[in-house]
Amino acid sequence: MYYPRLLTPLDLGFTQLKNRVLMGSMHTNLEEAKNGFKRLASFYALRAEGGVGLIVTGGISPNVEGKLAPNRALMTSSNDVKDHQLITQAVHNVEGKICMQILHAGRYAYQKQIVAPSPLQSPIIPLTPRELSSVEVEQQISDFVNTAVLAQDAGYDGVEIMGSEGYLINQFIVKTTNHRQDEWGGSYQNRIRFAVEIVKQTRLRVGKNFIIIFRLSMLDLVDNGSSLEEVIMLAKAMELAGATIINTGIGWHESRVPTIASMVPPGTYASISQYVKSEIALPIVASNRINTPEVAENILENDWADMISMARPLLADSHFVVKAKNNKAEEINTCIGCNQACLDHIFLNKVATCLVNPFAAREEELALHPTNKPKHIAVVGAGPAGMAFSLYAAQRGHHVQLFEAEDSIGGQFNLAKRIPGKEDFYQTLRYFRNQLAKHKVKVHLNTLVDAAKLTAFDEVVIATGTKANLPDIGGIEHPSVVSYGDILTGKKLAGNNVAIIGAGGIAFDVAEYITNTVKPVDANAFAEHWGIDLKLRSNGGLKPVSYEEPIRNVFMLQRKIRKSGADLGKTTGWIHRTSLKNKKVSMLAGVDYEKIDAQGLHINIRKKPRVLNVDTIILCAGQVENDLYSQGLEPEKCHVIGGAHLAKGIDAQKAIEEAALLAIRI
Ligand code: FAD
Numbered sequence: 001m002y003y004p005r006l007l008t009p010l011d012l013g014f015t016q017l018k019n020r021v022l023m024g025s026m027h028t029n030l031e032e033a034k035n036g037f038k039r040l041a042s043f044y045a046l047r048a049e050g051g052v053g054l055i056v057t058g059g060i061s062p063n064v065e066g067k068l069a070p071n072r073a074l075m076t077s078s079n080d081v082k083d084h085q086l087i088t089q090a091v092h093n094v095e096g097k098i099c100m101q102i103l104h105a106g107r108y109a110y111q112k113q114i115v116a117p118s119p120l121q122s123p124i125i126p127l128t129p130r131e132l133s134s135v136e137v138e139q140q141i142s143d144f145v146n147t148a149v150l151a152q153d154a155g156y157d158g159v160e161i162m163g164s165e166g167y168l169i170n171q172f173i174v175k176t177t178n179h180r181q182d183e184w185g186g187s188y189q190n191r192i193r194f195a196v197e198i199v200k201q202t203r204l205r206v207g208k209n210f211i212i213i214f215r216l217s218m219l220d221l222v223d224n225g226s227s228l229e230e231v232i233m234l235a236k237a238m239e240l241a242g243a244t245i246i247n248t249g250i251g252w253h254e255s256r257v258p259t260i261a262s263m264v265p266p267g268t269y270a271s272i273s274q275y276v277k278s279e280i281a282l283p284i285v286a287s288n289r290i291n292t293p294e295v296a297e298n299i300l301e302n303d304w305a306d307m308i309s310m311a312r313p314l315l316a317d318s319h320f321v322v323k324a325k326n327n328k329a330e331e332i333n334t335c336i337g338c339n340q341a342c343l344d345h346i347f348l349n350k351v352a353t354c355l356v357n358p359f360a361a362r363e364e365e366l367a368l369h370p371t372n373k374p375k376h377i378a379v380v381g382a383g384p385a386g387m388a389f390s391l392y393a394a395q396r397g398h399h400v401q402l403f404e405a406e407d408s409i410g411g412q413f414n415l416a417k418r419i420p421g422k423e424d425f426y427q428t429l430r431y432f433r434n435q436l437a438k439h440k441v442k443v444h445l446n447t448l449v450d451a452a453k454l455t456a457f458d459e460v461v462i463a464t465g466t467k468a469n470l471p472d473i474g475g476i477e478h479p480s481v482v483s484y485g486d487i488l489t490g491k492k493l494a495g496n497n498v499a500i501i502g503a504g505g506i507a508f509d510v511a512e513y514i515t516n517t518v519k520p521v522d523a524n525a526f527a528e529h530w531g532i533d534l535k536l537r538s539n540g541g542l543k544p545v546s547y548e549e550p551i552r553n554v555f556m557l558q559r560k561i562r563k564s565g566a567d568l569g570k571t572t573g574w575i576h577r578t579s580l581k582n583k584k585v586s587m588l589a590g591v592d593y594e595k596i597d598a599q600g601l602h603i604n605i606r607k608k609p610r611v612l613n614v615d616t617i618i619l620c621a622g623q624v625e626n627d628l629y630s631q632g633l634e635p636e637k638c639h640v641i642g643g644a645h646l647a648k649g650i651d652a653q654k655a656i657e658e659a660a661l662l663a664i665r666i
């Protein structure tokens with residue numbers, strides 16, 4: 001067996017899990033969409049078929065007050081059970097196991113009926129919660145229990161009680177958010193009573209043979225969060241109350257420390273679970289940024305946990321477990337931690353999917369059916385759009401030839417992979433390289449294809465990406481002006497004083513690249529940099545940070561008068577801004593560019609002239625389409641995708657999604 005610990009069954013006494021992989025809870029927005037439960041049934045069934053030991057659904061609220069937003073799904077009566085039966089039957093039909101998560105948002109609710117242990121507003125929600133009366137606290141507990149019983153009626157194998165990430169239960173546990181004077185506040189025993197009662201009363205109602213997972217916040221990452229001693233006390237109380245499994249929660253949503261984004265080195269937080277594991281007999285699940293079977297196996301080998309929670313990695317690849325089992329880990333489509341199509345979509349009220357797998361959570365709508373008319377297809381450009389299209393078309397049975405001007409596939413991903421914190425982009429390149437070979441796509445590297453030769457193909461797909469936009473500034477030809485590509489490939493070196501023209505995603509990445517001092521793949525260096533105490537010696541696991549002096553002075557400039565990086569993802573933009581602020585990068589908005597000369601960059605900021613005495617000016621001023629071929633080809637058989645089709649706003653998610661949609665219909 002290739003990952004012997006990960007793939008060993010786990011005996012829970014009354015039931016057995018086929019391996020140690022728990023698919024962590026992810027809200028997809030399908031819960032509230034049209035035909036959502038049918039679509040969720042297919043989504044979960046595919047993951048069960050792919051070998052996951054135990055699935056946990058997205059959070060379902062136990063009552064109206066507990067909803068995260070007005071439209072969010074509830075389970076409060078037998079009327080709600082039928083929909084969920086679609087899910088449980090589909091998963092059980094393929095011999096999977098599934099638990100339903102019960103989530104009460106407490107003060108994280110973005111709706112009028114927001115409640116909490118105390119009337120204290122959270123820094124991330126513009127609403128102040130109403131304090132629950134003692135009677136209402138009891139009611140919340142009954143509502144949790146009622147929902148658990150209904151989940152059992154719906155055929156779930158168990159429930160997960162969401163006790164972490166700063167939601168209601170966590171708000172009761174931590175002193176900062178619980179100022180109550182009654183039996184639900186004050187001492188630690190009183191503050192955990194809410195959590196304990198929920199689990200105890202649930203166990204009484206559901207009987208012995210039903211899984212109860214308690215998601216326990218092991219590292220709150222907020223000031224005055226729980227101490228290690230308290231975390232252990234709570235775990236012991238949960239064991240007594242009747243929990244079956246303890247899952248690890250890391251960080252409250254209001255925490256200002258990255259917990260799952262791409263810059264978190266894989267497995268960083270897993271060691272925290274060992275402190276609970278050594279104190280109780282229940283199986284412990286490690287969590288957060290565990291995205292390869294190697295990292296997972298290593299955590300189990302270190303004896304830090306008994307199971308591994310992976311959520312986004314199973315969006316990225318439904319068959320992660322089967323591939324690991326069959327010694328085909330190199331075929332796993334690895335989650336790169338970008339959050340772009342999953343969490344960011346949730347914040348935009350869109351259905352979650354995955355940047356590297358646009359079919360995720362769209363199992364009912366998008367499928368690559370075998371073609372009955374195989375065609376000869378030429379694809380020009382092997383960036384994300386070209387690689388993805390070639391693979392998907394070949395999977396359908398078309399004969400695909402992929403022409404790339406450079407000496408390797410990947411396009412702009414070959415620049416992105418060099419950015420500290422984006423090392424996982426190498427995994428995407430590895431995935432496509434292996435898959436293109438497996439599906440017999442003929443790849444021609446170092447090839448600037450002759451347009452006349454393209455006419456011989458049945459269809460031509462132009463995926464030649466973008467060219468950097470050259471802004472109209474006097475002196476733009478000055479030797480101090482360089483492209484971001486030259487900096488990232490090391491062809492040119494940045495001096496000590498740098499201006500970056502542009503403040504979009506690439507500008508942020510370039511600024512990170514030229515200011516970086518942290519060894520990104522090292523969990524300890526990452527923890528030092530962000531002030532995380534991975535041994536939980538301080539309450540909540542935060543510690544003071546002392547920033548090193550920046551290695552160069554950097555200005556980041558934009559014409560628009562707005563926050564720099566305003567278009568960055570909702571769940572990651574704040575991290576990029578904080579990181580650069582800590583490195584003293586000056587972000588200037590409302591900039592008009594005057595000229596460039598030996599003195600530096602002459603600008604006006606809101607009509608006030610200023611000279612930035614910089615020795616390097618890096619252009620990140622947008623991109624334009626690089627479509628060289630489509631003019632000369634018959635329009636019916638020529639398709640332009642990715643940045644070559646529309647440069648404005650292009651990113652890898654759009655490029656890969658366009659590729660998928662074209663491959664389905666070609
Ligand atoms: P490209 O990636 O530009 O690929 C085009 C390919 O066509 C290239 O390989 C090129 O060599 C080839 N080509 C061009 N002309 C010819 C020709 N005549 N013949 C043969 N081949 C040709 N996006 C995200 O979504 N998330 C991120 O985190 C992210 N980070 C980024 C970080 C950096 C530093 C950069 C530079 C980009 C980042 N992007 C990110 C953007 C993303 O990589 C691009 O949007 C995406 O690569 C566009 O894909 P594409 O296939 O359309 O074009």
Ligand code: SF4
Pocket residue numbers: 312313315316334335336337338339340341342343353354355356357
């Ligand atoms: Fe992972 Fe990004 Fe896909 Fe989300 S969108 S699952 S973070 S690769």
